[in-house]
Amino acid sequence: MKEFLEGSRAVAEIVRLCKPGVISAYPITPQTHIVEELASMVANGELKSQFVNVESEHSAASAVLGAVATGVRAFTATSSQGLFYMAEVLFNISGMRLPLVMTCANRAISAPINIWNDQQDSVSLRDSGWIQLYAENIQEAADLHLVGYRLSEDKSIMLPVMVCMDGFILTHGMEAVDIPSQEEVDKFLPPYKPLYKLDTAEPLSMGLLADPDYYLETRFAIQETFKGALKLIPEINEEFKSRFGRDYKDGLVEEYFTRDAEKVIVAMGSVCGTIKEVVDALRAKGKKVGLLKIISYRPFSYAKVYDALKDVPKVAVLDKAISPGAYAPLAIEVKAAFSGRKKSPKVISSFIAGLGGRDITPESIKEIFAKLTQKEVNLEFIDLKPELLKEEYGE
Amino acid sequence: MFKAGHTACAGCAQSMAARLVIEAAGSNTIVANNTGCLEVFSTRYPESAWNVPWIHSLFENCAAVASGIEAALIYLGKKDTTNVIAQAGDGGTADIGLQAISGMFERGHDILYVCYDNEAYMNTGVQRSGLTPFYTNTTTSPVGSMFLGGNIRPKKPMPEIANAHGIPYVATASAGFPQDVQRKVKKAISIKGPKYMQIHVPCPLGWRHESELTYQVARLAVETGLYPLIEYENGKLAAVRKIAQPKPVEEYLKVQGRFKHLLNNAELIKQIQEIAYNNIEKYSLKVASSE
Numbered sequence: 001m002k003e004f005l006e007g008s009r010a011v012a013e014i015v016r017l018c019k020p021g022v023i024s025a026y027p028i029t030p031q032t033h034i035v036e037e038l039a040s041m042v043a044n045g046e047l048k049s050q051f052v053n054v055e056s057e058h059s060a061a062s063a064v065l066g067a068v069a070t071g072v073r074a075f076t077a078t079s080s081q082g083l084f085y086m087a088e089v090l091f092n093i094s095g096m097r098l099p100l101v102m103t104c105a106n107r108a109i110s111a112p113i114n115i116w117n118d119q120q121d122s123v124s125l126r127d128s129g130w131i132q133l134y135a136e137n138i139q140e141a142a143d144l145h146l147v148g149y150r151l152s153e154d155k156s157i158m159l160p161v162m163v164c165m166d167g168f169i170l171t172h173g174m175e176a177v178d179i180p181s182q183e184e185v186d187k188f189l190p191p192y193k194p195l196y197k198l199d200t201a202e203p204l205s206m207g208l209l210a211d212p213d214y215y216l217e218t219r220f221a222i223q224e225t226f227k228g229a230l231k232l233i234p235e236i237n238e239e240f241k242s243r244f245g246r247d248y249k250d251g252l253v254e255e256y257f258t259r260d261a262e263k264v265i266v267a268m269g270s271v272c273g274t275i276k277e278v279v280d281a282l283r284a285k286g287k288k289v290g291l292l293k294i295i296s297y298r299p300f301s302y303a304k305v306y307d308a309l310k311d312v313p314k315v316a317v318l319d320k321a322i323s324p325g326a327y328a329p330l331a332i333e334v335k336a337a338f339s340g341r342k343k344s345p346k347v348i349s350s351f352i353a354g355l356g357g358r359d360i361t362p363e364s365i366k367e368i369f370a371k372l373t374q375k376e377v378n379l380e381f382i383d384l385k386p387e388l389l390k391e392e393y394g395e
Numbered sequence: 396m397f398k399a400g401h402t403a404c405a406g407c408a409q410s411m412a413a414r415l416v417i418e419a420a421g422s423n424t425i426v427a428n429n430t431g432c433l434e435v436f437s438t439r440y441p442e443s444a445w446n447v448p449w450i451h452s453l454f455e456n457c458a459a460v461a462s463g464i465e466a467a468l469i470y471l472g473k474k475d476t477t478n479v480i481a482q483a484g485d486g487g488t489a490d491i492g493l494q495a496i497s498g499m500f501e502r503g504h505d506i507l508y509v510c511y512d513n514e515a516y517m518n519t520g521v522q523r524s525g526l527t528p529f530y531t532n533t534t535t536s537p538v539g540s541m542f543l544g545g546n547i548r549p550k551k552p553m554p555e556i557a558n559a560h561g562i563p564y565v566a567t568a569s570a571g572f573p574q575d576v577q578r579k580v581k582k583a584i585s586i587k588g589p590k591y592m593q594i595h596v597p598c599p600l601g602w603r604h605e606s607e608l609t610y611q612v613a614r615l616a617v618e619t620g621l622y623p624l625i626e627y628e629n630g631k632l633a634a635v636r637k638i639a640q641p642k643p644v645e646e647y648l649k650v651q652g653r654f655k656h657l658l659n660n661a662e663l664i665k666q667i668q669e670i671a672y673n674n675i676e677k678y679s680l681k682v683a684s685s686e
Contacts, residue, residue: 052462059458059459203446
């Protein structure tokens with residue numbers, strides 16, 4: 001049944017249906033509504049869960065780490081500075097091979113302090129050993145949590161999943177959302193059966209010191225598991241489609257009018273909705289344009305990106321994050337997908353937009369399509385205000 | 396439950412105390428351990444000295460990890476039959492871990508937190524911590540030609556900080572009094588809620604005393620009044636280990652290389668003696684004369 005819900009509420013509803021035994025979180029805008037909703041569900045008895053109100057994000061991540069290590073499904077959510085404060089714990093959770101789902105309500109990074117949306121936070125933690133899935137809209141954000149638990153707890157994976165949803169745009173936006181029944185969710189997501197846990201009946205040591213004789217193999221194993229995730233994500237999405245009727249194709253990327261396209265924008269997150277709108281409008285005028293939406297940033301499917309774009313003459317990569325001193329993070333991946341391959345777009349240009357919540361409007365997207373010419377551009381910032389730059393740098 | 400074969404140094408009191416604690420707590424115990432000497436010498440892959448469920452995550456988060464374990468045990472309906480211990484060294488407790496501990500206390504988790512206090516960052520090579528005593532020579536509070544004292548700050552009052560949280564039980568203990576350690580652990584786990592124990596554990600390497608003197612050094616710290624053994628229950632001082640005849644602090648200082656610089660400096664020793672006197676006064680450590 002479809003309900004008109006705020007994004008945070010939709011995520012809270014789906015998390016409730018996933019029945020985490022422990023929830024731990026620390027408030028940060030724009031993540032707050034998600035955990036407020038869950039706290040309220042616990043207080044009203046709709047969710048039988050231990051809600052641990054910690055004193056920091058570092059402890060939120062640590063508490064859910066402890067809970068999962070004890071064999072209980074857990075949940076947390078954060079954003080921006082909170083994600084960074086969690087950072088060392090996040091590497092720890094993946095290194096200890098503990099399955100978990102966390103929402104990252106994507107937000108800009110300080111300084112200057114800014115509570116609005118971009119993707120600098122999660123993108124900066126791409127190497128944390130977490131699977132990272134990016135949502136285009138509220139329905140997808142909700143669904144990715146369910147897919148996330150299933151994926152994370154699969155015996156062949158045992159790695160945490162970060163569901164990235166754009167702050168405010170998705171967390172505070174409203175949409176008609178299909179929330180499945182408990183029965184449907186239970187069929188898709190069985191109770192968590194840990195491979196290993198802290199149990200007095202069978203004592204086990206976790207988090208041991210691995211010296212140079214052993215450490216390298218732990219990292220190799222994580223890298224191999226991500227290869228496995230590339231295969232498993234499509235399988236889980238296939239089953240998701242058969243049970244819930246929503247089709248995310250392979251769950252790795254979504255192709256939108258790419259097959260005959262002359263120009264394609266590659267992007268992730270909510271901006272893909274805006275891009276689709278512009279693609280529709282331009283297609284109506286006979287322009288052969290398209291979108292390649294990246295759902296899974298980690299693992300990154302170079303094969304799918306290659307396959308989708310190999311015959312597209314001009315590709316623009318839109319990043320909502322930067323890697324100062326280098327190409328933009330998503331652009332790096334897209335360019336890498338064609339390294340040493342037979343076919344390639346003639347042009348792969350890279351654009352930065354939306355940092356710190358600057359609106360990416362349909363006009364911004366049209367500008368990107370317009371600037372996508374024979375001449376490759378890199379790190380082209382869209383919607384810069386020249387008058388502010390003048391203040392900063394002088395004439 | 397804590398087996399031999401680990402790689403602790405000869406005379407390490409932390410390994411002794413860790414065994415005393417887990418044996419007193421019993422096999423129905425889950426341990427969350429911060430990074431530090433104890434973690435390194437007891438769990439080098441593929442071996443572990445622990446025969447209870449044990450987890451190490453990071454340097455500063457065992458109180459938060461233990462909070463999650465406790466919450467999970469409540470969810471599983473196993474909390475009433477399982478003890479949870481969070482344990483760390485003095486740096487992991489009084490410095491980098493303090494925020495997580497404060498949160499654990501304030502939230503009222505049923506966890507025993509044990510600080511093994513060897514009074515400096517020993518795992519990284521004897522750097523000063525918030526629990527390093529006044530005038531201790533460490534690698535980051537060295538005695539130099541311009542400054543003769545070493546560490547210029549007194550120990551952070553962790554037991555009082557713990558007690559200020561209104562938790563039901565706070566105790567200090569010493570590896571020099573093993574039965575007292577075990578009595579306090581048993582008492583602590585019999586009480587529901589957050590508990591804090593701080594155990595004084597000499598480190599022959601860091602304190603630079605002979606490794607066979609560990610036990611005597613630990614006892615001297617108590618017998619001089621420099622390490623008072625106290626118990627707070629529900630915020631009130633409930634018991635102290637009385638000292639029949641307090642020994643001069645010099646007896647404690649002179650067997651340790653970390654205080655060697657003080658031995659010819661009567662003024663500095665006097666200041667340390669004052670700390671002992673203050674403890675004796677504050678906690679009424681002296682046996683009342685039978686007049």
